[in-house]
Amino acid sequence: MKFLHIAWKDLKAEFRTKQMLNSMVMFSFLVIVIFSFAFGKESSIYISVIDRKIVDLLAPGMLWIAFTFAGMLGLSRSFAGEKEEGCLEGLKLCPVDRSDIYNGKVISNTVLMFLMEITTIPLFIVLFSYEIKNIPGLLLVVLLGTLGFIFVGTLLSALTVNTRTREILLPVILFPVLIPVILSAVTATGVLLAAGSIFEIAGELRILVIFDVIFFIVAQLVFEYTIED
């Protein structure tokens, strides 16, 4: 259970300053607001049926751009912060399995990202005048997508923190691997926003679950190599 202590330590440090959470929320808000400007009158209430279709087509992708780019901010700092006073080395000296460090980081990253997401969704609903019927379904999609993002992202964040370009490299190597998650999450979100039922997105949910399971297991196996000296 030591990974819970690691996650608790991260969250405690974060909530003392809320620096990261604030920037993540602010960033995703900005993405939503800028897109609502870019869509112009299509996003307002006085829209024709055709314009509404354009919004319906683009909105889910835009929402996930906001989520993943804001999440990227948190991920890139997740291990970089540990490097400041050499903490990562101190952590590695502790009698814990390497996977405990990974799992602790996964929990703290997921909590931060999920908080950011559930504050962003209301703004999204207001600006694009959506009415979500299936809130649990949407939260499930968001959670599964977030987990996939975090499982791979935390692993690659630990990988890039040891490279020369660090934060710049992370998005470049993370997004190609994440394509299955982003595609499935965007499609599933689109269906749910258009008041579709959860059964219509069974295929997407299956891919998300498979992705999450595979990468969670693989990360447990290979994480130790990313933080080795």
Place this chain on the structure above:
Amino acid sequence: MNIRENIKPEQVYLTRTGESTIISINNLSKIFGTNVVLKNINLEIKKGEFLTIFGPNGAGKTTLVKIMSTLVSPTSGKVLIDGVDIKENPVGIRKKIGVISHDTYLYTELTAAENLRFFGKMYDVLDTEARIDELLERVGLKYRKNDRVGTFSRGMKQRLSIARALIHDPPILFLDEPYTGLDQHASATFDRILSGTNAHDKTRVLISHDIERGISFCNRAIILANGHIAYEMNDTELGDLLKCKTIYDKLVEENK
């Protein structure tokens, strides 16, 4: 000048050596890519011994300590701690080791007590709160117990890092250039605290390139140069700072 005259007699008395071997290094080599960092190191460290490893930058000192503290795995050779191969049970070995480094390993957003509490949990320390109070008292930081570490000075952080390393009362202590960034006064305080704790019961390995500081407490000293043990000082040399310096400079020059 015999610097060892300045040391209180009970300290010398308490460093019992010659009991049993606690760390034994056999034919240890480490190669990074094509770069040979350590070659064929053989070293026995006795229980309670204070060993100082001197060496210039790039001699492989830090790598040696990282191998002994299970962070880096050797290319070939073995390290036994308490008779156990460190490869077999790295997690168990880590419980026996405390490391004080030039990095403090402290979280600046957390308070002194929170830092110690976290590491206490990591090391399965029972009765953490009492231990935290005791250690903070010893390093003279009790009055800053609930202040964020980010507000501490470099010297205070380093003192707190002593408390951090001692939280689980490890029998072995590695000191990797702990004086980096400390001024004269802070270094002296650091020394006083380190000898004031029950550290003298412990096996200590200090890594340093500063002969003057490194020699004052140790009862054994070796010089690492170019990846091998170039010299082991004998007792008479240990008592003579000038001679130590001459030997060290000569060896560093030879192994460039």
Place this chain on the structure above:
Amino acid sequence: MLKKILYSLTAVLILVSIYLVFFYAPIPVDPKSAGGDPENFKIFYFHLPIAISAYLAFAIVFVSSIMYLKTKKQEWDIVALSSAEVGVVFAFLTLATGSIWARSAWGAYWVTWDVRLNTSLVLFLIYISYLMVRQAVDEPEKRARLSAVFGIVGFLGVPLSFMSIRLWNKTTIHPVAELNYSTFSPLLTTLITNFAAFFLLMASLIIFRIGVEHLKEKGNEMKRKNSL
């Protein structure tokens, strides 16, 4: 010596396969159903073997990455690097030959929602990232370790990408060759020759690349000795 045989065999086979494609092989689809100039469909004889070779090269990266993490032998890292570089070239050629043909058949270089197209693109992007990871680390040992981790993670993403793209758009206009499997049909002979030629080309390039890496190492070794 063995290398020389392999290299010459590759050269011969490539020449033979080019000859077969241009002067012997039939058009691999029913000419009536083909869009554009049916002759263009002959690019398929290059396209398919190159695409499969690219996948194979990335599978080699995956296996040697695992082997590297297990054994920490530098040799595996060199194999992984060489296969990745060759694989990226082949993946690029897959996209290029596909686009050239698509311009003729579909009237557009790129159809954004086709599953095989996009999977190939994702594959290409993942291994470009792999090479970027390698570029961002200086110490050879660390570079080998970190890129091995990415070599494993990246490869596992590929089948999932395929699945998700297929689900994302259920239709494909990517043609499936209707093969006439009768023995020694001109189509099958040409295709098999091309497969052999491009597999050997891939193997030769990888082996050549490994040789270059060994030479580089020898050079470094000599430099070190000179400086001592």
